Amino acid sequence: MKLKALLTLAFASLCSWQDAWADDVVANVTLKEKNSLSTEILALSGIDDVKTVTHLTVTTNPGVQLGDEDWTTLKSMVSLVDLDLSQASAVAVPERQFDSFGNLVTVKLPQDLTAIGSSAFQSVRTLVTVEVPSTVTSIGGIAFSSCGNLEYCDLSACR
Numbered sequence: 001m002k003l004k005a006l007l008t009l010a011f012a013s014l015c016s017w018q019d020a021w022a023d024d025v026v027a028n029v030t031l032k033e034k035n036s037l038s039t040e041i042l043a044l045s046g047i048d049d050v051k052t053v054t055h056l057t058v059t060t061n062p063g064v065q066l067g068d069e070d071w072t073t074l075k076s077m078v079s080l081v082d083l084d085l086s087q088a089s090a091v092a093v094p095e096r097q098f099d100s101f102g103n104l105v106t107v108k109l110p111q112d113l114t115a116i117g118s119s120a121f122q123s124v125r126t127l128v129t130v131e132v133p134s135t136v137t138s139i140g141g142i143a144f145s146s147c148g149n150l151e152y153c154d155l156s157a158c159r
Contacts, residue, residue, distance in 0.1 A: 025079070026055040031088070033061075035069035054079050054103070059087040066090040066110070071097060084108045086131065093120045095140060102126060109133055116143050125149060134158060 027047060029040040037058065041050050050073055060066065066085075071094050074083075078101060086108040095117035098104060101124045108131040109116075118140030121127060127147045134157035144150060 024054050024081075025052045027053045028057045028059075030059045030061065031064050031066070031070070034064055034067035037066070037070040038073040041073075050077055052079055053077055055082040056080060057084040057087070060089045064089060074098075078102065080104050082106045085110045087111075091115065092138075093117055095119055096122070098124055100124065105129070107131070109136075111135065114138065116140060118143060119145070121147055123147070128152065132158060 025047060027041050027044055029037065029044070031037060031040060038050055041047055041053060041056075047053065056077065058066075066088055074080075075097060080101065081103050082105065084106075088110045089112050090110040092113065092115035093109065096119045097117065098107075099119050099122045103126055104124050105126055106129045107121075107127070111133045112135055113133055114135055115138040116132070116136060120140065120143045121130070122142050122144070123146040125146065125148055127144075127150050129152040130144075130150070132153060132155055136155075136158045139155075139158075144153065
């Protein structure tokens, strides 16, 4: 009887893990023009709402930078767990961009980024890792305030 209960519990745990995995929505997009992030994500098969994306990788074509509408789209993506912008181009992360996001764990910022706005990641309690490029010369006040789980944010190469 105890073995049956243990097997039932193990199976239930496995099913829960599979359900969690099934909920992952992955999007890898290349922006050919500024302010096209939402359009590119919705063009992917199986994605009908940008808010459901949990793992996002954004690349921009040469000469294309993330625009205001792209940042607005990112701000609406509250299910994000992983965000990789390392192959995208942007001047700055806007103020309060990811303020109080509840799922965000890992962020890789654009390699040409020069500024992180005030409160950009404030109160992202789930945030564990942020990769900040050496090109960053300005970080706004309380940009990483109340990020209690932040384990890795190397700013040593920043000027």
